Amino acid sequence: MKLKTFKIGGVHPHDNKLTAEKTTIAAPLPEKAYFLLSQHIGVPAKAVVKRGDKVKVGTLLAEAGGFVSAPIYSSVSGTVAKIDTVADASGYLRPAIIVDVEGDEWEENIDRSSKLEKLEDHPELTAEEIIQRVKNAGITGMGGAGFPTFIKLTPPPTAKAECVVINGVECEPYITADYRLMMEHTDEIMEGIKILMKAVNVSKAYIGIEANKQKAIDLFEMKAYIYPNIKIVGLKKRYPQGGEKQLVDACIRRQVPAPPAIPVDVGAIVQNVATVHAVYQAVMKNKPLLERYTTVTGKDIAEPKNYLVRIGTPISTLLEDCGGVPDKDVKILSGGPMMGRALASLETPVCKGTNAITVLSGAEAYREEETVCIRCGKCVSACPMGLEPYLLSALSEQIKPNLDRLEKEDITSCISCGCCQFTCPAHRPLLDVISIGKNKVMGAIRARNVKK
Amino acid sequence: MNFLLIAVIVLGLIGLISAVILFGASKKFAVKEDERLAKVQEVLPGANCGGCGFPGCSGFADACVKGADAGSIDGLLCSVGGNDCMVKVADILGMTATQVEKKVAVVRCNGTCEKRPQIAFYDGRQTCANINACGVGETGCGYGCLGCGDCVAVCTQDAITINTETGLPEVDEDKCGACGACTIACPRNIIEIRKRGVKDRRVWVSCVNKDKGPVAKNNCTAACIGCSLCVKECAFDAIEVKDNCSYIDAEKCRLCRKCVEVCPTKAIKTANFPIKIIDN
Numbered sequence: 001m002k003l004k005t006f007k008i009g010g011v012h013p014h015d016n017k018l019t020a021e022k023t024t025i026a027a028p029l030p031e032k033a034y035f036l037l038s039q040h041i042g043v044p045a046k047a048v049v050k051r052g053d054k055v056k057v058g059t060l061l062a063e064a065g066g067f068v069s070a071p072i073y074s075s076v077s078g079t080v081a082k083i084d085t086v087a088d089a090s091g092y093l094r095p096a097i098i099v100d101v102e103g104d105e106w107e108e109n110i111d112r113s114s115k116l117e118k119l120e121d122h123p124e125l126t127a128e129e130i131i132q133r134v135k136n137a138g139i140t141g142m143g144g145a146g147f148p149t150f151i152k153l154t155p156p157p158t159a160k161a162e163c164v165v166i167n168g169v170e171c172e173p174y175i176t177a178d179y180r181l182m183m184e185h186t187d188e189i190m191e192g193i194k195i196l197m198k199a200v201n202v203s204k205a206y207i208g209i210e211a212n213k214q215k216a217i218d219l220f221e222m223k224a225y226i227y228p229n230i231k232i233v234g235l236k237k238r239y240p241q242g243g244e245k246q247l248v249d250a251c252i253r254r255q256v257p258a259p260p261a262i263p264v265d266v267g268a269i270v271q272n273v274a275t276v277h278a279v280y281q282a283v284m285k286n287k288p289l290l291e292r293y294t295t296v297t298g299k300d301i302a303e304p305k306n307y308l309v310r311i312g313t314p315i316s317t318l319l320e321d322c323g324g325v326p327d328k329d330v331k332i333l334s335g336g337p338m339m340g341r342a343l344a345s346l347e348t349p350v351c352k353g354t355n356a357i358t359v360l361s362g363a364e365a366y367r368e369e370e371t372v373c374i375r376c377g378k379c380v381s382a383c384p385m386g387l388e389p390y391l392l393s394a395l396s397e398q399i400k401p402n403l404d405r406l407e408k409e410d411i412t413s414c415i416s417c418g419c420c421q422f423t424c425p426a427h428r429p430l431l432d433v434i435s436i437g438k439n440k441v442m443g444a445i446r447a448r449n450v451k452k
Numbered sequence: 453m454n455f456l457l458i459a460v461i462v463l464g465l466i467g468l469i470s471a472v473i474l475f476g477a478s479k480k481f482a483v484k485e486d487e488r489l490a491k492v493q494e495v496l497p498g499a500n501c502g503g504c505g506f507p508g509c510s511g512f513a514d515a516c517v518k519g520a521d522a523g524s525i526d527g528l529l530c531s532v533g534g535n536d537c538m539v540k541v542a543d544i545l546g547m548t549a550t551q552v553e554k555k556v557a558v559v560r561c562n563g564t565c566e567k568r569p570q571i572a573f574y575d576g577r578q579t580c581a582n583i584n585a586c587g588v589g590e591t592g593c594g595y596g597c598l599g600c601g602d603c604v605a606v607c608t609q610d611a612i613t614i615n616t617e618t619g620l621p622e623v624d625e626d627k628c629g630a631c632g633a634c635t636i637a638c639p640r641n642i643i644e645i646r647k648r649g650v651k652d653r654r655v656w657v658s659c660v661n662k663d664k665g666p667v668a669k670n671n672c673t674a675a676c677i678g679c680s681l682c683v684k685e686c687a688f689d690a691i692e693v694k695d696n697c698s699y700i701d702a703e704k705c706r707l708c709r710k711c712v713e714v715c716p717t718k719a720i721k722t723a724n725f726p727i728k729i730i731d732n
Binding site: 435 | 581585592663
């Protein structure tokens with residue numbers, strides 16, 4: 001099979017998939033679970049429980065706080081201890097519901113059997129019904145960004161969906177959660193894709209998988225004989241292929257224009273495999289989004305593992321189960337080494353979008369010393385969005401940045417993949433600086449739109 | 453006729469014609485500059501800090517002249533030059549300047565290195581904006597000073613310096629013109645422009661932490677814990693606790709300093725009061 005990839009930019013970080021062949025295990029239940037009210041992009045959820053309430057696994061804790069929002073369900077059974085604050089991945093304290101865990105009692109209406117439910121056997125599932133169930137289950141994009149999935153499934157009237165593109169790329173180094181999910185729940189994912197295709201009324205689906213997951217490609221190719229409309233696309237190993245714009249380019253050769261355009265403007269609806277699995281469980285098993293696949297990894301971790309972890313579990317619980325934090329200087333990231341956020345607190349809970357906990361240790365934990373830009377232009381050739389990172393960072397660094405100029409240079413197209421910073425021989429913190437500039441420009445654009 | 457003569461005549465003619473055109477153009481397109489503009493610019497400090505809201509001192513001078521033509525220069529203030537400067541400007545323009553209170557930048561964080569335990573290590577670009585974007589920073593306080601001196605970098609008056617011992621910025625009152633550039637540069641909005649007060653005496657809460665008391669105290673021993681003792685002590689209703697953090701209204705404060713004594717974390721600071729001599 002000829003391998004495809006996206007057209008411009010990209011880098012080749014070392015794989016380091018330490019946990020690729022480790023079967024997923026259920027993570028230990030924590031003593032206390034912390035449910036952040038804002039685990040998605042958009043308005044934070046509104047708590048519907050109060051202190052002292054008894055909750056079971058699958059009980060609604062917080063309802064959607066607005067249109068772009070998602071409800072949050074309890075992943076443990078026990079008593080609501082309080083509604084307080086807990087540090088999120090950035091270290092800032094955010095409102096959260098804290099539950100004292102007692103036993104493991106599930107809501108009765110959740111089907112916990114492993115029987116495969118086929119879409120053909122459920123004619124009652126119309127497109128509207130599917131989207132409603134996805135919405136009620138609180139499913140958000142599980143690749144990291146956390147955009148509520150039901151909104152993606154209801155494209156604006158100006159755009160017409162033509163195909164579903166499934167992201168099984170997992171291009172970040174170290175992370176293997178999606179790979180394990182694909183190996184262990186292939187049938188469910190296939191059914192999930194069919195559900196999504198029905199929800200958005202398309203007849204074509206593509207699954208993009210990178211070449212370093214050959215076993216997954218083979219497995220899906222085999223399954224695809226029974227699912228004729230689903231096509232497996234083998235992709236070359238290249239970062240950031242998991243970015244939705246890059247994936248659409250690689251799989252169906254269409255280029256998504258600059259924001260505010262989204263992939264559906266070129267006819268593609270992109271979903272992560274983990275999201276697809278969650279959609280299957282929500283629609284067929286009535287199981288809201290309450291657990292996810294997460295990799296805990298790092299070269300100095302005693303036993304790196306793939307976990308099926310309850311959302312809300314503090315990261316410290318997972319690290320202890322893996323043999324504890326190594327006795328070195330460490331940088332603990334929520335996410336992978338390319339896009340992950342360094343954590344300031346280990347009490348931070350696993351959220352809907354936490355695909356990995358990566359522990360970089362020793363010299364890897366530190367940044368290289370920054371020197372002056374040598375004008376080599378490597379960042380320009382690495383940028384998958386065709387931007388000029390050296391220019392954007394120089395403009396953003398100014399004391400009073402020229403926001404109009406930055407906007408004209410398309411800073412809002414930046415997907416924060418970090419290729420520029422990764423490739424820079426002078427180790428300049430290009431992405432850090434560009435992100436600040438991007439935030440300022442986005443703020444200015446929002447202010448302008450409000451005025452109108 | 454020799455070539456030399458021809459050249460002289462031709463060039464002379466070109467010169468003559470050009471001179472006539474230029475003369476005509478200079479008359480037709482002449483811009484009459486208001487002489488007051490230059491005079492006003494002369495009395496302005498020339499720091500181009502932008503604190504007035506106009507692009508540089510020339511922009512402000514222009515606004516003043518236009519204001520004078522429209523009949524009022526109220527609302528225009530050069531915060532760096534202060535009242536003296538505005539009186540001079542008003543004199544030039546034949547207006548009267550409204551007297552405004554002098555103000556000064558106040559740093560509202562007292563979390564020195566020893567009071568705020570370090571919980572993490574940051575080795576990226578050393579600017580406050582970068583640390584703030586990365587996360588909470590090296591200490592647990594998500595509201596406190598980051599100590600990299602973004603405020604120092606924007607100050608056109610050299611009025612702010614970072615004290616290397618405490619890691620906190622300090623404002624030189626004599627130099628500060630209260631232009632407000634530092635308040636914008638600070639990603640955590642710690643710096644506030646407050647009125648200088650009688651004899652430059654001020655009382656303010658040197659903390660902006662909105663976390664609940666125990667959390668705030670855990671992260672910084674000098675944090676305002678929102679205990680409201682100061683509110684109870686204040687006889688002038690000048691103090692308000694909002695979002696677990698106390699704030700003293702400079703307009704209502706009568707500088708009695710009772711709140712300073714009761715504050716359990718010593719988060720309330722004073723400036724320019726005579727030092728009390730305690731007799732034993």
